[in-house]
Amino acid sequence: MAFLEIRDVHKRFGPAHILRGISLDVELHQVVCLIGASGSGKSTLLRCINALEVIDGGVINLDGDRCSGQGIDVDALRQEIGIVFQSFNLFPHMTVLDNITLAPRKVLRLPAAEAEDRAMQLLTRIGLAEKAKDYPDRLSGGQQQRVAIVRALAMEPRLMLLDEITSALDPELVAEVLNIVRDLARDGMTMMLATHEMHFAKEVSSKVCFLHEGVILEEGPPEQIFGDPTEERTQAFLKRIIDAGRL
Amino acid sequence: MLTYRKAATASLLFPPAGIPAMYHSLEAGRLAREGDVEGARTAGGKARDWSWYAVGVGLTVYVIAFLLFILFNNHGAVRVVFFGWSILTNGKAWHSMLKGFWINIQVFFITEIIVLVWALVVAIVRLLPGKACRPIRMLATLYVDIFRGIPAILVVYLVGLGFLQAKVPLVGDLSDNQYVILALSLTYGAYVSEVYRAGIESVHWSQVAAARSLGLSYTQSLRHVVVPQAVRRVIPPLLNDFIGLQKDTAIISVIGVLDVVNRARFINNAKGTLAAYSMAALLFLAVTIPFTRWLEWLQKRSQNRMQGGH
Ligand SMILES: Nc1ncnc2c1ncn2[C@@H]1O[C@H](COP(=O)(O)OP(=O)(O)O)[C@@H](O)[C@H]1O
Ligand SMILES: [Mg+2]
Numbered sequence: 081m082a083f084l085e086i087r088d089v090h091k092r093f094g095p096a097h098i099l100r101g102i103s104l105d106v107e108l109h110q111v112v113c114l115i116g117a118s119g120s121g122k123s124t125l126l127r128c129i130n131a132l133e134v135i136d137g138g139v140i141n142l143d144g145d146r147c148s149g150q151g152i153d154v155d156a157l158r159q160e161i162g163i164v165f166q167s168f169n170l171f172p173h174m175t176v177l178d179n180i181t182l183a184p185r186k187v188l189r190l191p192a193a194e195a196e197d198r199a200m201q202l203l204t205r206i207g208l209a210e211k212a213k214d215y216p217d218r219l220s221g222g223q224q225q226r227v228a229i230v231r232a233l234a235m236e237p238r239l240m241l242l243d244e245i246t247s248a249l250d251p252e253l254v255a256e257v258l259n260i261v262r263d264l265a266r267d268g269m270t271m272m273l274a275t276h277e278m279h280f281a282k283e284v285s286s287k288v289c290f291l292h293e294g295v296i297l298e299e300g301p302p303e304q305i306f307g308d309p310t311e312e313r314t315q316a317f318l319k320r321i322i323d324a325g326r327l
Numbered sequence: 328m329l330t331y332r333k334a335a336t337a338s339l340l341f342p343p344a345g346i347p348a349m350y351h352s353l354e355a356g357r358l359a360r361e362g363d364v365e366g367a368r369t370a371g372g373k374a375r376d377w378s379w380y381a382v383g384v385g386l387t388v389y390v391i392a393f394l395l396f397i398l399f400n401n402h403g404a405v406r407v408v409f410f411g412w413s414i415l416t417n418g419k420a421w422h423s424m425l426k427g428f429w430i431n432i433q434v435f436f437i438t439e440i441i442v443l444v445w446a447l448v449v450a451i452v453r454l455l456p457g458k459a460c461r462p463i464r465m466l467a468t469l470y471v472d473i474f475r476g477i478p479a480i481l482v483v484y485l486v487g488l489g490f491l492q493a494k495v496p497l498v499g500d501l502s503d504n505q506y507v508i509l510a511l512s513l514t515y516g517a518y519v520s521e522v523y524r525a526g527i528e529s530v531h532w533s534q535v536a537a538a539r540s541l542g543l544s545y546t547q548s549l550r551h552v553v554v555p556q557a558v559r560r561v562i563p564p565l566l567n568d569f570i571g572l573q574k575d576t577a578i579i580s581v582i583g584v585l586d587v588v589n590r591a592r593f594i595n596n597a598k599g600t601l602a603a604y605s606m607a608a609l610l611f612l613a614v615t616i617p618f619t620r621w622l623e624w625l626q627k628r629s630q631n632r633m634q635g636g637h
Contacts (some may be wrong), residue, residue, distance in 0.1 A: 127536075130540055132536055132539065132540060154539075155539075155542050155543070155544050156542070158539065158540055158541065158542040159542040161540075162540070162541075163540045165533065165536070165537065167533060169533045169534060169536065169537035170537075171534065171537070171538075171552055171556075172556065173555050173556050173559065182541070182543070182551060182552075183541035183542055183543060186543060186547050186551065187541065187542040187543060187547070231541070232540075232541070235541060235542060
């Protein structure tokens with residue numbers, strides 16, 4: 081039994097059938113990359129996993145417990161799963177420190193001092209301790225995204241979902257964010273990431289899934305997907321990426 | 328040349344600024360003919376500046392002159408009726424008016440505090456999610472529709488006189504001031520809840536997604552993420568509504584509260600001029616203008632603290 085099991089998941093938005101039977105296993109400490117054209121359903125899949133979207137069919141199990149459909153405690157589920165978005169989504173009216181400590185204080189009910197200690201440790205680790213009292217708009221995009229990652233980590237999730245977290249960044253800021261993800265992977269964090277950074281996907285992932293129009297068309301180890309894709313569509317997609325100079 | 332024509336118009340409109348405008352524009356023409364392009368440009372710029380002075384200063388002077396003309400026309404009848412010195416300089420009249428105005432101020436402050444809280448409650452109820460909350464959502468909507476649709480003065484009559492006569496449970500035995508506060512709170516609660524609702528809905532859904540993804544409940548997300556951002560955003564429209572409320576406290580005079588308006592009426596009945604109403608107006612201005620400036624300052628400060636975001 082895999083740590084995260086996704087079985088035949090369907091998602092519709094009105095008449096649009098966006099996820100059309102996704103099945104996928106993620107083992108503990110694995111890093112799974114989702115690649116695929118824009119609109120293929122990567123974000124939707126990630127959002128379904130932590131119940132930001134309600135699925136219309138199939139099941140999702142986390143560590144053996146069903147975490148989709150009716151009657152699940154979404155708030156409890158989301159404490160186990162961290163997600164980081166393309167657009168950072170920091171809370172603009174709170175300092176960096178408050179952004180990070182909000183959920184530990186209000187959800188985990190940690191005392192403020194303890195939550196702040198933990199936040200400062202995390203901030204120190206990513207080199208942003210001196211920004212703790214700043215508001216997000218004073219930070220660069222790369223710094224904001226690093227804070228967003230730390231905000232999710234502060235809940236000590238068992239699974240991290242990263243949705244194109246570098247796509248909104250200037251190229252020179254991408255590395256600082258990816259370095260954190262690399263460290264997380266090295267520390268054994270279980271992660272699923274949607275990304276267009278193919279180099280990075282190749283480097284960190286245990287498994288790469290190519291999504292096409294709401295189905296996983298091909299999945300396998302990165303060497304195989306990037307080196308010897310069997311599906312024509314995967315080949316075409318990777319060729320476009322290579323032509324764009326991104327692999 | 329364009330500046331020349333503008334300057335000529337300016338001279339006609341307001342000579343003290345128009346004539347320098349004219350001079351500089353002629354100068355610009357002369358320098359241009361002599362080939363001094365830069366000098367001509369500078370002079371042209373000065374001509375334009377003076378033309379704008381002719382508009383800005385000239386029109387102001389004319390408006391003020393017209394107002395003075397009205398004031399002193401007909402042997403100063405307007406001045407006497409609106410600004411009779413015998414009353415405006417009467418200490419006892421001021422004392423009485425201030426006592427009345429104090430009631431307006433109290434009603435305003437208490438109502439405002441009630442409205443700030445009550446309207447937020449209504450707004451949040453109207454935004455409760457899911458099927459289960461549908462009845463209460465509809466109830467809140469009905470409340471807003473009704474009280475936004477009735478003129479405040481009617482609510483004051485109905486609540487202020489009716490609740491007492493009908494001995495309505497819980498609120499059948501309040502003072503006039505309390506009835507007025509209740510009536511204005513009901514009316515303004517409906518308005519302000521709409522302001523809040525717009526503010527809450529203007530906070531981007533991705534902020535809620537971020538909060539919920541961290542494990543915060545719907546209520547916690549509202550409380551810590553959405554409402555604080557919404558409140559900052561609604562300060563300008565709230566300001567408008569509260570200036571409106573401050574003025575609408577004058578409505579309480581219709582049920583006989585001895586507020587500033589009724590006191591003004593007594594003085595006028597005794598003295599036969601309208602100057603006491605002017606005094607009341609000045610008292611309102613003395614509060615609303617600083618109040619506006621203060622809220623604008625607050626708003627600027629919170630903007631400086633929180634820029635951007637979506
Ligand atoms: N809330 C929504 N309502 C309607 N359509 C949506 C919604 N979210 C996503 N979609 C649609 O689902 C499809 C997949 O979107 P998405 O998962 O964001 O793709 P990706 O992340 O791979 O670019 C797109 O066609 C998008 O328009
Ligand atoms: Mg996406």
